Amino acid sequence: MKIPSKHIENAVDQLSSLPGIGKRTALRLVLQLLNRTEEDIQTFADSFVHMKKKVKKCESCGNVSDEIICEICKNPNRDQSMICIVEDIRDVLALESTGYYKGIYHILGGIISPMDGIGPSDLNIPSLLEKAQNGEIKEIIFALSATMEGDTTNFYLFKKLQPFELAITCLSRGVAVGTELQYADELTLGRSLMNRQPFVM
Amino acid sequence: MKIPSKHIENAVDQLSSLPGIGKRTALRLVLQLLNRTEEDIQTFADSFVHMKKKVKKCESCGNVSDEIICEICKNPNRDQSMICIVEDIRDVLALESTGYYKGIYHILGGIISPMDGIGPSDLNIPSLLEKAQNGEIKEIIFALSATMEGDTTNFYLFKKLQPFELAITCLSRGVAVGTELQYADELTLGRSLMNRQPFVM
Numbered sequence: 001m002k003i004p005s006k007h008i009e010n011a012v013d014q015l016s017s018l019p020g021i022g023k024r025t026a027l028r029l030v031l032q033l034l035n036r037t038e039e040d041i042q043t044f045a046d047s048f049v050h051m052k053k054k055v056k057k058c059e060s061c062g063n064v065s066d067e068i069i070c071e072i073c074k075n076p077n078r079d080q081s082m083i084c085i086v087e088d089i090r091d092v093l094a095l096e097s098t099g100y101y102k103g104i105y106h107i108l109g110g111i112i113s114p115m116d117g118i119g120p121s122d123l124n125i126p127s128l129l130e131k132a133q134n135g136e137i138k139e140i141i142f143a144l145s146a147t148m149e150g151d152t153t154n155f156y157l158f159k160k161l162q163p164f165e166l167a168i169t170c171l172s173r174g175v176a177v178g179t180e181l182q183y184a185d186e187l188t189l190g191r192s193l194m195n196r197q198p199f200v201m
Numbered sequence: 202m203k204i205p206s207k208h209i210e211n212a213v214d215q216l217s218s219l220p221g222i223g224k225r226t227a228l229r230l231v232l233q234l235l236n237r238t239e240e241d242i243q244t245f246a247d248s249f250v251h252m253k254k255k256v257k258k259c260e261s262c263g264n265v266s267d268e269i270i271c272e273i274c275k276n277p278n279r280d281q282s283m284i285c286i287v288e289d290i291r292d293v294l295a296l297e298s299t300g301y302y303k304g305i306y307h308i309l310g311g312i313i314s315p316m317d318g319i320g321p322s323d324l325n326i327p328s329l330l331e332k333a334q335n336g337e338i339k340e341i342i343f344a345l346s347a348t349m350e351g352d353t354t355n356f357y358l359f360k361k362l363q364p365f366e367l368a369i370t371c372l373s374r375g376v377a378v379g380t381e382l383q384y385a386d387e388l389t390l391g392r393s394l395m396n397r398q399p400f401v402m
Binding site for chain 2: 002003004005006007008010011013014017018019020021025027028029030031032033034036038041042043044045046047048049050051052053054055063064065066070071072088089090092093096097
């Protein structure tokens, strides 16, 4: 596929550098952009540059924020003694959208994954241990992915947090709401049988 | 889904204004961008602005180009008396990648589609008629989509071009190469039976 313009090719290369966007999709998007006014494209381009310049990391939890401390950490109605540990900001959004959680978060910025060359030192762990040491925390909830990497990270953090005498919990594993039992995988089903709960009406 | 930063939200809105990119995908892409250096993001953003400023439309065929006349129209090895009519630049890329076509193109910039409010006056038709009038063309090939809109546009152009005594052809319709016969739709199959060709070894 030889694009007849160096400038379009350049834009396609930039757009297809994003994960999950191939050259063909990028070309479709770029041609759509080309139909817009110069002003609109300037606004489009500026939004990314402004974002990079303005967005900060919350000094307390590592969440993205427009200020030094994010809105969740700043909120006096949230239980500051309960910390939910997540991998990245999208997990925060997912948990927030449930409306069930009233504590604060701690964003690791990844999970331990030797295959991808990510070790404990690459993650936002020291500030978590500091908080635990200060005795500010009563409960820590592990909310990492239910994968081997997630379990490894859970195990690592558990070892580090054990000395501080906190309640350490993790999200329950089990059959997803709306799943027909015959389609649940055996690992999940086995675990949900092991962790069965008292029936409540 | 409440994004905890106005700037990120703005970037997500801009990215999700592209066709086929939803808010969730846009957020994933924007967070990936956020991990890059300020310089990289500036390059990313500039590529779109430069493209809009620099890319021209070929005055002869309507193709995008870095110059006033595109490389295909300028090429002396291409048959200037044979014009292939296509909807947009992606069709040119598709036809070029076959390596079979040695004529030039004429890009309409769309097809007649009353549902989307696109009529003949919105398309790049006058310059085509001009070329036909000048007697520069011997053959015109219709290579529009095999849809009702494509057929309507073919019919409209045929009526307009008929007086000029040119050869007017269109891409053959039939069973796609690699298709198992039982999976071909009946319309295509019927048409490929009607338009059957002499068998050549």
